[in-house]
Amino acid sequence: MALLKLSLIAAVMLGIGMLGIAIKIWGKKDGKFAGTCASQSPFLNQNGENCSYCGKEPSEQCAKD
Missing domain, CATH: 1.20.5 (Single alpha-helices involved in coiled-coils or other helix-helix interfaces)
Known part of the structure; x- marks a missing residue:
């Protein structure tokens, strides 16, 4: 039970x-997520490194969107 x-x-x-x-x-809008890169999160990316998936900087929008 x-x-x-x-x-x-x-x-x-x-x-x-x-x-x-x-x-x-x-x-x-159009069913798209925004900011899905881990580099968007200051908790996960404390050193301000570029995204390992798309190469964007933390201040940019994900290039793969």
């Missing part, structure tokens, strides 16, 4: 997460 309850809670949480992502995509 506990395993069933845990599985149900996990499925509901996963569904809420997917719904949140869908709402974010739906709410954005």
Whole structure:
């Protein structure tokens, strides 16, 4: 019974997460994310390095968008 309850809670949480992502995509113009490079986050890029995926600087928009 506990395993069933845990599985149900996990499925509901996963569904809420997917719904949140869908709402974010739906709410954005043309369904595009903005600022998906990790270098946009000052918490992940404390040294101000360029993005390893697209090569952009932290102050620029992602070049792969």
